Amino acid sequence: MNDQVTISPTTLSVHLTINGRDQALEIEPRVTLLDALRDRLNLTGTKKGCDQGQCGACTVHVDGQRVLACLTLAAQVEGREITTIEGLADEDGTLNAVQAAFLEQDAFQCGYCTPGQIMSAVACIREGHAGSDEEIREYMAGNLCRCGAYPNIVAAVRQAAQELRS
């Protein structure tokens, strides 16, 4: 609350690799990865639930690690490999095993937390944290689901983990 604050109009050129494609953006330094995806690149699959790092709806992968896009500035991930929900299925449309399991197990209702849940689940399995239902519950606990699809999410992650192991 200080009218002495000056807001710099300076923009940055940021080059991001998203779902295997290079994207060039002219954005202010304060633009988050989440808003860059949703408002600048029309990649609205990544959801904004809280914008405070509390709900997990904006989970994406940066160099294969799960990251909250709302707490990440777009400029921070210059040159890194970013994967969003739109980039998870194969080019020919074949679903990732986690996506298919979410559909089969009805692991969502409204679908708003779902992209974040799926991105977390893919990483959870890759991290080796899908060994038991208890472990899945714990390592998926950062992704809130108000519709209450949790038991079905556990079932979906368990199923996908088994399919990916076999």
Add this chain to the structure above:
Amino acid sequence: MTVHDMKHAASDSARLEAVGGRLSRVDGPAKITGAAKYAFEQQLEGLVHAVLVGATIAAGKVSAIDRRAAETAPGVLAVLTPDTIMELKGASDWLGNPPSQQTYNPLAREVTYSGQHIAAVVAETFEQAVAAAALLKVWYDETPAIVDLSDGKAGDGIPIDAMTKEWGDAQAAFAAAPVRICAAYNTPREFQAAMEPHGLIARWEGDELTIWEPSQWLDGMARTYAEWFGVPFENVRLVSPYIGGGFGSKALALAHSAVAAAAAKMLGRPVKLVLNRPQNFTSYGGRAATRQTVAIGADRDGRIQSIVHRGVNETAVDGMWVEPLGSVTSIMYATPNFSSRQNVVRVNTVVPGAKRAPGENPSAFGIECAIDELAYELGIDPLEMRLINYAEQDPHTKKAWSTRQLREAFAAGAEAFGWAKRPPEPRSMRDGHQLIGWGVAAGTYPVRRAHGEAVVKILADGSVEVESSSIDMGQGTYTILAQTAAETLGVPVERVSVKLGDSHFARAGVTGGSRLAGVMTGTVYKAAGQALDELIGLALSDPRSPFQALQANTLQVRDGRIASPRGEGPELSIAEFMAAIGRDQIEAKGDTLPASTTAEERYKNYTTIAMSIPHTDGDYSRYSWCAHFVEVRVDEDFGTVRVSRVVSALDSGRLYNPKLAESQWKGGIIMGIGQALLEEGIVDRRHGRIVNGNFADYMLPTNADIPDIQTISVGIPDPHSSALGGKGVGELAIVGIAPAIANAVFHATGKRVRDLPITLEKLI
């Protein structure tokens, strides 16, 4: 919303796809790939961004706003204050009552709750708007606020006579009863906390307004916008293809909606305004905090002689919300004497609103804990206690139940849970330092009914389209309407495309009170039946029809192919037939309203709730029912409570799609676990602020909080409740969970916690 990639064998198709089949969500592929565009994710040319500023006091006046710094900040297009925003007209309420004020200003000069919108900044980018909003300087004349129900200034409130339910002489019968219990039960302010925030994009083209906004009621909200801006209803188009959770919160156009639409009109640009997460705790009402006392008098055999119930809920200083606290109290158990009355108390809050099972949810917390207390008082098993007092008819209206599978629910739930093995004494089960308790409670929700419209089109290629302005916020409307149309028309479900969430489609009323599935399956069944009749009529009578020579009385359609029932004569696909008779499409509009309904009545039906059909209309009383069995583990040293097992048996009548219904039931149970153990809006006593208005401090259940949940359907088709035999699903399962957990905590610990949530300090 067409179906891709249905993962099941062809032989299973018919069973899965028919009404009652476990078809996976037809909107699922869009949701799991990120392709589903939610309302305010539309990308529009020239879109600008609005950010709201909320009051930091709970009562008083905005004396001045210095907007100079914000106005000169980069990218800022407008700073809207109570003085600079355009004047709107007052709009009628959801019952259709005319407005009390001629004009409406969505930005407040007179502040009645903390967080109330007092200004908005519109800028080219979201970041610019957020930054400039922080530059506004606001001065207030603060006056004392009534922060909550326990505030000394709150008083006893206003009696709501319409809530009074009385028969017999409840006070005298209670006084005379040989066994009596009386206790007070409290529930805190709770929030819907849908994962998708509230927000919208508003765009004006001349005097036509398009609103992309998550909505549980397109027609009702369109009416409000039309009235605010003085334009014809037809000029407003609401678009809401997917809704990221509502739970009762997304049925009305709210102050922030008006700000965005006004800003768009003033600037001549499309405006996007999304509430940030803390604003989602103050910009619309959650569940009102409630207080109840329940007194039950019984004879020594456990038969209830009298129930005396008094309830209070908070409402706003400038708005009325009644949370009907006697709704379950008055119907769950047979009693010859009954009295329930309710007051509301005005406090400085945003007007409370509907959250999943408004009324029934807190009502059940009172009566279902009290019946448990009575069971212990008498030394009777809590399940047996409920059966002793089983209501064979509606105790209030004295009407027959349409269907009531509650006895079956108790039996099935108890069997699956192993209730018979429960030792009655508190603190009698333990695993190391964990005390284990088992609790039971019942739940119910009325079958709310209304009318709807749907258009069903059979297209030239043999595919089918269903259109309705109803919505899918995760209940599965897309899927069950596809199943209904597919079964009725005899086409594979992947040939059916369901289009929802556009107010220019055939009309629908509010999606709330668990009514939509019953209304819309009935409507689509009717519309699809009409389309089928027309198709077969043409096949029998059109001179170009290959079936005309058959001289048949009727034809049938199966798997998208038309043939005579006996297999004589030709067999054509619908596409081949449409080509043969040269038709582009066959269209039918199904409408469950009587043919004599006037245009004015239709408008009222879809844009207000005034024409809802009472659940006790006619000869029957119609409710869904459930019985919850819960196991808790309480850490003896720390008082932490974990729910370790839930078995619920539920009567929602016929299930249109059990896979999706079970998901909704589990969701209700999980929201109930949050209510019982975690959720509480905490109000700062100095400034009346919600201090935990975010997802870290207002705790929702996480995956790690939720055990395995078993749901059992005990429903039977209920022809008195809906065309296809279903009753309500979405709200039922949350009702009764909190008391089942509280009762289990008592069984585990011997401590009766009557204030939700059951947090550790209440147990140590």
